[in-house]
Amino acid sequence: MHKYIILFLCINILSFSAIGQSNCVLEGMVVDQNNQVLPGASLMLYPIKKGGVSDRNGKFEISDLPKDTYVIEISFIGYNTLVDTLIINKNTSYNAQLTVSNLSLSEVLITDNYAEQRKREEALSIEIVSDDDLKKNLGGSLMNSLERLPGVTTINIGSGQSKPVIRGLGFNRVVVVENNIKHEAQQWGSDHGLEIDQYAVDNIEVIKGPASLMYGSDAIGGVINMKNSKLPASDTFGGLVDLTGKSNNELLGTSVSLYGRKGKFFANARATYIDYGDYKVPVDSVDIYSYRAPLYKNHLRNTAGYEKNLHVSLGIAQDGFISKFYVSSVNSKSGFFANAHGLEPRNVDTDLHDKSNRDINYPYQKVNHFKLINTTQYEWKKLKFDLDLGFQRNFRQEWSQYVSHGYMPAVFPDTLAFHSDLEREFEKFVYSGNFKISYQLNEKTEMFFGVNSEFHDNQIDGRGFIIPAYEQFTLGGFALVRNNFSEKSSIQFGIRYDYGQIETTEYQDWFPSPVDENQPTNLQYLLRAENIDRNFSNLSWSLGYTYNAENWSFKANVGKSFRMPIAKELAANGVNYHRFSYEVGNADLSPEKSYQFDAGLEYQSKKLTVGISPFINYFSNYIYLNPTSEHDRLYGNGNQVYYYTESEVIRYGGEIHAYYDLLENIQLGLMGEYVYSEQLSGEKKGFTLPFSPPASAIFSAKYHKSKLGLIKDFYFSVDYRLTASQNEIVPPEKTTDGYQLIKLGLGGNIEMGKQKVNISMQVHNLLNTKYFNHTSFYRLINVPEPGRNFIINISIPFSGYF
Incomplete structure (x- = not known):
């Protein structure tokens, strides 16, 4: 039924596409200081956020513009961004002349005016990262590439996968x-990464703090908002070839993209292939509880893997109307560290695993994530309509050799429908729909109204059990008003109502077990999970204020957010082989409720930028896994038992950043972060929360020159990361010593005739330091982070005209 609700919204909203009105046209030309044309310059008009790209002759045209006053922003790589104000009440001609830029502010943050404007108008702490900056900070995965941002950390799963943590909150937050x-x-599993192609991302917007108002209840900790497939210029075609190599795990990767636009029709395609071997750590053995596992040539055996990804997008763009279709398939296969799967590090066939560092043996996981998305945008007078429809299928299998535990039969029966070595299988179908209306009431006031809905159908299979099959439906609506008191200050207020329902399906073991120790012959198929049918609803709100003077900016936001518990928290009842735990859900959990205050203060001058972003966060009932003194004996593993519980929690902390132009081409930087958490009730009162990241800071120096020999936009950077020890833990977590790391970066553009080639090189962990990441997946068994890693990425763009 819920699918039909989304379909009904689609049919009704698309009916607006038949309405249209012709307004004014803005045309002109973009040139440099020598009056040479600049083809491919990007143009954007605010506040309507409508733009275009200059053609081969430097000319541009933006049509269907209502009569109004606009801010125009024109940017081109290597040139200073031009910002001007235009009054458009008829067809208008505008010519722009750009000047060559000398220095960009930061290695990570975009420094053009759009990014600055977006940061200044948003009441929450926000960072914007471009595709170029992602390549300059290329890590083992997309989320690793964001770790340089203050307040953002990751939970690493080997060298190829990771998941984001914002201010100490991760997973479904x-x-x-x-x-x-x-x-x-x-995403509930610490061993499950994000199936996203890092090459397919054009830019990323990171919102730190509760963003439930616009994005739904799971955004209680923040948002990672990724965009890809920019709209090509009219009558152009082109593409990009990316080549990547990494020394630590001998990674070889390539990604090829093609795009084209003819008239109002456009298309984009990308294919990616990545292959990597076992990654290396700066030790020759690891201590897994009481057993020391030797490592062959420092390789973490069976951590090799590969990715095969395909993306296609196509659409139509005409006056006031843009509709795009995205189809993607992300496929990966990756091994789990052989000595760390379950509690059998001694029984690993080292001869098999150490024969090659590129093979993938048991245990491993295979994942396919398929997406079909349509985004449609229509503008009519002062109204703007956005409709997003999505379908996703996430298919995950975990394979390992069958070994009987507890009362499982010694020989796997051939009467069962699943393979003996299929440990777990998850198949999730997701149907999504978003609808938003923006209305410009007057020059000072803008209003937003929206509805979001999702339906999940998750099925399970395999011999192992941890969560039951379930269905989940969510529906939320919001209203937001933003009012500009003056050119310097604005206030925004919003409310949201959410409704959610989750139904889990009962599950019985596929093998019988004795239910009474005194009567071992009395066998039953144990019920591991019961049918659960829970409904949740909540009202959220947010109030924000921003003030922007010439050199100073201030922002503050206070709000209430909520998150409904997921299937694992409600109904888990099984062994998590990756964390050496037996996890039990609680069907009576209440939804999380969070109250948070955020602030931001920044000073900018010609040479100096300094900012601080503090926050304080209160949970009336934070949900987490609580370790106990119990041990699971029924299934023969002896794993420690964890129960999902809820506790009153207070959290506070913040980030700081500073940049100073020491000389014309040299910039110094500082980025720091700190989070403190404390439980105020429950069994662990006085303790912190699991996976709490320690305080850390990055001291950086960067040399930049517009041209150095044959290299344009040359840069050389040094990062010195200082991370404090983490002694605030929740047993059985271990304390983690602090560490210091050095990272180098080098790159620029080389022009070979008319062909430009971008090269970026990095050296991670320059001194091959042995250190532990407190939030890492393998921290529990004393596996250090990867050793020294040389990374190179070569990007070769090409383009032409029809």
């Missing part, structure tokens, strides 16, 4: 959005 649709996978 951080929403990942791709092309306006929430990315839905099996």
Whole structure:
């Protein structure tokens, strides 16, 4: 039924596409200081956020513009961004002349005016990262590439996968959005990464703090909003070839993209292939509880893997109307560290695993994430309509050799429907729909109204059990008003109502077990999970204020957010082999409710930028896994038992950043972060929360020159990361010593005739330091982070005209 609700919204909203009105046209030309044309310059008009790209002759045209006053922004790589004000009450001609830029502010943050404007108008702490900056900070995965941002950390799963943590909150408390649709996978598992192609991302917007108002209840900790497939210029075609190599795990990767636009029709395609071997750590053995596992040539055996990804997008763009279709398939296969799967590090066939560092043996996981998304935008007078529809299928299998535990039969029966070595299988179907209306009431006031809905159908299979099959439906609506008191200050207020329902399906073991120790012959198929039918609803709100003077900016936001518990928290009842735990859900959990205050203060001058972003956060009932003194004996593993519980929690902390132009081409930087958490009730009163990141800071120096020999936009950077020890833990977590790391970066553009080649090189962990990341997946068994890693990325763009 819920699918039909979304379909009904689609049919009704698309009916607006038949309405149209012709207004004014803005045309002109973009040149440099020598009056040479600049083809491919990007133009954007605010506040309507409508733009275009200059053609081969430097000319541009933006049509269907209502009569109004606009801010025009024109940017081109290597040139200073031009910002001007235009009064358009008829067809208008405008010519722009750009000047060569000398220095960009930061290695990570975009420094053009759009990014600055977006940061200044948003009451929450926000960072914007471009595709170029992602390549300059290329890590093992997309989320690793964001770790340089203060307040953002990761939970690493080997060298190829990771998941984001914002201000100490992760898993289902951080929403990942791709092309306006929430990315839905099996993100509840610490061993489950994000199935997203890092080459397919054009830019990323990171919102730190509760963003439930616009993105739904799971955004209680923040949002990672990713965009890809920019709109090509009219009558152009082109593409990009990316080549990547990494020394630590001998990674080889390539990604090829093609795009084209003819008239109002456009298309984009990308294919990616990545292959990597076992990654290396700066030790020759690891201590897994009481057993020391030797490592062959420092390789973490069976951590090799590969990715095969395909993306296609196509659409139509005409006056006031843009509609795009995105289809993607992300496929990966990756091994789990062989000595760390379950509690059998001694029984690993080292001869098999150490024969090659590129093979993938048991245990491993295979994942396919398929997406079909349509985004449609229509503008009519002062109204703007956005409709996003999405379908996703996340298919995950975990394979390992069958070994009987507890009362499982010694020989796997051939009468069962699943393979003996299929440990777990998850298949999730997700149907999503978003509808938003923006209305410009007057020059000072803008109003937003929206509805979001999702339906999840998750099925399970395999010999192992941890969560039951379930269905989940969510529906939320919001209203937001933003009013500009003056050119310097604005206030925004919004409310949201959410409704959610989750139904889990009962599950019985496929093998019988004795229910009474005194009567071992009395066998039953144990019921591991019962049918659960829970409904949740909540009212959220947010109030924000921003003030922007010439050199100073201030922002503050206070709000209430909520998150409904997920299937694992309500109904888990099984062994988590990756964390050496037996996890039990609680069907009576209440939804999380969070109250948070955020602030931001920044000073900018010609040479100096300094900012601070403090926050304080209160949970009336934070949900987490509580370790106990019990041990699971029934299934023969002896794993420690964890129960999902809720506790009153207070959290506070913040981020700081500073940049200073020491000389014309040299910039110094500082970025720091700190989070403190404390439980105010429950069994662990006085303790912190699990996976709490320690305080850390990055001291950076960067040399930049517009031209150095044959290299344009040359840069060389040094990062010195200082991370404090983490002694505030929740047993059985271990304390983690602090560490210091050095990272180098080098790159620029080389022009070979008319062909430009971008090269970026990095050295991670320059001194091959042995250190532990407190939030890492393998921290529990004393596996250090990867050793020294040389990374190179070569990007070769090409383009032409029809």
